[in-house]
Amino acid sequence: xxxxxxPEKLLSVFKGAPVELxxxxxxxxxxxxxxYVQYSRQRLQLLLRHISRESIKGFTADLNKGETSFHLxxxxxxxxxxxxxxxxxxxxxxNQGGKLIFGQGTELSVxx
Amino acid sequence: xxxxxxxxxxxxxxxxxxxxFRCDPISEHNRLYWYRQTLGQGPEFLTYxxxxxxxxxxxxxxxxxxxxRPKGSFSTxxxxxxxxxxxxxxxxxxxxxxxxxxxxxxxxxxxxPGTRLTVL
Numbered sequence: 001x002x003x004x005x006x007p008e009k010l011l012s013v014f015k016g017a018p019v020e021l022x023x024x025x026x027x028x029x030x031x032x033x034x035x036y037v038q039y040s041r042q043r044l045q046l047l048l049r050h051i052s053r054e055s056i057k058g059f060t061a062d063l064n065k066g067e068t069s070f071h072l073x074x075x076x077x078x079x080x081x082x083x084x085x086x087x088x089x090x091x092x093x094x095n096q097g098g099k100l101i102f103g104q105g106t107e108l109s110v111x112x
Numbered sequence: 113x114x115x116x117x118x119x120x121x122x123x124x125x126x127x128x129x130x131x132x133f134r135c136d137p138i139s140e141h142n143r144l145y146w147y148r149q150t151l152g153q154g155p156e157f158l159t160y161x162x163x164x165x166x167x168x169x170x171x172x173x174x175x176x177x178x179x180x181r182p183k184g185s186f187s188t189x190x191x192x193x194x195x196x197x198x199x200x201x202x203x204x205x206x207x208x209x210x211x212x213x214x215x216x217x218x219x220x221x222x223x224x225p226g227t228r229l230t231v232l
Contacts, residue, residue, distance in 0.1 A: 009152070043115075044155070044203065044223040086154050098207065099145065099168065100221065102154030 002027045004089050006103035013077050014111050021072040021106045023061075023087030032090040033063055033070040034100070039083045047072075047085070057081070077110045084108075116224035118204050124230045125194055132190045133227045137206030144187050145221060146179055147203040148172065155203055161187060162209070194231045201226045 003026045013019055025031060035047040048056045050063040050070060061072045070087060087103040117136045125131050137144050142163050147155035158177070159169045163184035173179075176194075181187040191198055205221040 004154075006154075043225050046220050088154075098143065098209070098219070098221070099157040099160055100147075100155070101157065102147075104152070105154050 002031075002089055002091060002101050004087050004101055004103035006085075006087055006106045008106045009104070010107045010109065012109040012111065015079055016076050019072075019074045019077045019081070019108065019110075021085050021087075021108065023070045023072065023103060025068050025070065025087075025089050027068075027089060027091065029091060033061070034088045034090070035059070035061055035070075035072050036086040036088055036102075037083050038086070044086070077108075079110045079112055082108055082110045116204055116206050116222050118202075118224040118227050120227060121225060122228045122230075124232065126232050127196060128193055130190065130192045131194055131229065132188055133202055133204075133229075135187045135189070135204030135206075135224060137186070137204070138208075138222055141206035141208045141222075142184065143207045143209050143219075143221075144181055145205040145207075146187070146189050147205065149201040149203060149226070150199075158189075191229075194229075196231045199229055199231045201228050 005024045007022055033050040036044050037047040038044045059074045061070050063070050084105050084107050086105045088100040090098055090100055119134045123131055145160040146158040148158055149155045157170050158173050159179050161181040164181050176192045179189045203226045204224040207219040207221045209219050
């Protein structure tokens with residue numbers, strides 16, 4: 001079965017410190033991995049996806065198939081990064097509709 | 113079009129009552145998804161539609177749950193004989209898929225604000 005694990009429920013750092021939000025997955029096929037973010041009182045929104053290999057708001061994530069990980073990183077955290085972050089997996093299977101399997105989420109708190 | 117909308121935003125009901133939620137997707141989106149999110153957890157997939165066809169249902173979706181998407185536009189999610197365990201945030205998302213049925217591709221899912229259900 002497919003599973004996404006985010007081992008940290010809460011990650012607290014000071015402004016300017018590096019941030020790494022961990023995500024591990026289990027899936028025997030080829031996955032697509034994503035990070036979604038939910039700021040306070042806002043709806044869930046896509047932050048980045050592994051296939052685009054882009055940096056969004058200073059965040060990057062690299063898919064490591066050997067370690068089945070997709071950790072989210074930012075070298076210098078900002079207070080506005082405080083939010084809930086969800087790692088999600090989509091199975092790349094013919095005609096499977098694109099449903100997302102989410103991790104439990106990690107709350108990032110960036111202190112001044 | 114200001115994005116995916118859901119109504120109502122909050123619903124409080126008594127155990128055993130029926131409730132219905134509505135989702136209006138982004139107008140050109142042909143796929144519509146329902147997820148459920150309980151406290152401290154990530155969203156869990158419930159079901160999805162391609163146009164008006166319901167193509168996949170999670171085992172989480174008991175017989176008390178039914179979803180429809182008439183004419184491939186808005187969707188409704190009905191819960192019959194609600195139980196306290198149904199209390200959760202119900203999220204709707206929509207996307208546009210240009211697939212003709214071959215290969216696999218991802219088109220961003222845009223989420224609505226959710227409907228928070230409380231069953232007393």
